[in-house]
Amino acid sequence: MSASYAIGIDIGGTKVLGGLVDEGGRIVHRARRDTPDRSKSPRVVEDTIVSVVDELRAHAADPGGHVSGEVSAVGIGAAGFVGADMATVVFAPHLSWRNEPLRDALTHRVGLPIVVDNDANAAAWAEWRFGAARGETHLVMITLGTGIGGGLLIDGALHRGKFGIAAEFGHMQVVPDGHRCECGNRGCWEQYASGNALVREARSMIAAQSPVAADLAVRAQEAGGLTGPLITEAAKAGDPTARELLAEVGHWLGVGIANIAAALDPGRFVIGGGVSAAGELLIEPARDTFRRKLTGRGYRPEALVVAAALGNDAGLIGAADLARSTTR
C-alpha cells in the first residue's frame, strides 16, 4: 500500500529543515542543510529548499524503501511576515528579506502545490491537529525563542489577519517607553518574555557581579558564554537565581496572556519554543500572573495554559499538514 505524504520545510536563520510527514502528523524521514551566511540570499534558500524537497521525494519514491508513497504538497514555514496570499514573504528581519515571492519562485522548480506560512502559524496548526490543543477550536500558540512568535486559531481556522500579519504577539506593547525593540517600537512584549530577555537579565546580574548570580557566572564561564538553555539547566538543577529569572519571564508571559485573553478570549494557550523547555518553572508563574491579571476574573471561565507537545518539530509538521489540507 502506498502512503500519502506532504513535505514540511522550516527556514531558519542558519539552516533549512525538511521532513516527510504522513497523514497522522508523523515525520517519517528528515533532511537538513546548513545555509551559511544566515540564508540571506533568497536564491540560496530557494536552491536549498529544492534540494531538500528532491531528497525527500526521492526517498518517498524509492519502491524498495519502507516509507514508499506519494508526495502531494509542500508547506514552508518562515519566521517573518507572510502575506495573506500565503505565497510572499513580506518581511523577514532575520533573513533581511522584503517582498520575496517565494511560492512562485519555487512552484515551477518543484512541480507540486506549495503553501508558505509564518512558522508560528504552522506550529499552532500542528499543536491543534496532533499536539497539545487537539479538540480546542479557539487556540493561541505562543513560541518563546529569541523573540516571541504566535499563531492563532479562531473557530477552527488559522487567523492570519487582513494583511497576513496577525498573531505577532511579541509586538504588543506591555511597557510604555520600555526597552527598545527591533521592530522600531518600545516596550514590546518580546523584550520581556523571550529567550533574549532571559539572557539579557541574567547577563546584567552577572555583569553587576551580584553574589546571587555566582552559580550562573561559573556555569557561563565553563560553557564559554551564557545562553538560555544554560539558565534553564541551572534552574532545573535548583539554582534559585536561575529559577527567579525564569519566573520573571513567566510573569511577563502571564501579563501578555491576560492581554490576549481580553482581546480574544481563547480556550487554551499553548506555550512552545526553546524557552518552554523550562516547563513548569516558566509556565506556573505565567498561569499565576494570568489568573491575577485577567479582566473580570471570577466571573468567567478561564483558558488553560499548557506546554506545547511537539517541540521543535511543530513547525515542520504544521507546514506539511497545512499544505496538505490547503491544497487538497
Add this chain to the structure above:
Amino acid sequence: MTATIGIDIGGTKIAAAVVDEHGAIVEKTRTPTTASDPDAIIEATAELARELGSRHEVSAVGVACAAFIDRERSTIRFAPNISWRDTPVKKLLEDRIEMPVVIENDANAAAWGEFLYGPAHDRDDMVLITVGTGVGGGVVIDGQLLRGAFGIGAELGHVRMVPDGLLCGCGSRGCLEQYASGNALVREARELVRSSPTMARELVRRCGGDAEKLTGPDVTEAALAGDEPAVELLATLGGWIGQGAVSITAVLDPSMYVIGGGVVTAGDLLLEPASRAYHRGLGGRGFRPEATWALASLGNDAGVIGAAALARDGNA
C-alpha cells in the same frame, strides 16, 4: 422581510427602536433603568418590546447590554451595571415577548451596526473601539463577530497599557479604559482645572469654577472652539487609543479601526492623534500594509441598530 426591534440596556436608560432591513430606525423610544432591580429591567425591556411590537410588524428582538455573555448567547454571566449573575436573559425575555430574542454584548452590537451600515460597510473586517464611560471593543473578522471560546472576546478596554497603572473596575491595573475613556478625559480635565486654573481658564469658565461639574461634552466643545488645553486632553486620549491599537494589531492585524462613542463629536481632534500614535508605534512599520482609521457614523444608535440586525440575521 420584516423589521426587527433593537434594545440597548445602558446604566441609566433602556433605548429601544424598530429598525428596518436597511438599518434605518422607524421608531425610537426609551425608559429609565432601575439598576438595583434586575427583575424590573427584564420587565421594562419586555414592555418596550411589546409596546413597539403592538405598533409595527416585527419578527425578532435583539438586546444589547454591557455584559459577559456565554458562548451560546443565552445567559448573562456578569453585567457590571446591573445585578445580573448567571441570569438566563434570553429565556426570561422570550417567555415574556413571544418572539425570538438574541442577546449580545453592547460593544459587539455597536460594532455589528457600524460594520453593516457605517464606515466598514464595504469591508469584511473591522475593529471598533468605543469611548464612553468606559472603553468597549468589537471585532469583526471575515464578516463575523469575534466572540471567543467562552463568549467574552473583544474586551479591548481591558488590554493592559501601564504596568501597575491606575486601578480599574475590572480588578486589574493599567487597563486601556483607565486612560482612553470618557471618565479618563473628565478625570484629567478636572485635575487640570484644579491644578492649573490659569492655563485651563476656558474649562474653568465652562464649569463655573467647580471642577466636579465639568463634563466630557464640556471638554469636547472647548476643544472644538479651539481651546488648546482641551485639544491637548483629547490628543492624549487619542494617543492612548492609537497605542492600544498597536497591541491589537500585533494580535489581529485588521484593515480598519473605527472609533465610536460620545467623544467622536471631537472628530479629527480625536482621530488624528489616534492614527498618528498607531502609525508611529506599529511594529515593523514601513514593511507592512497599515490599517485605515475612521470615525463611527451611527452615533448613539449603533447599539440598537446592531442589535436589531443581529436579531434579523439570527445572530451572525
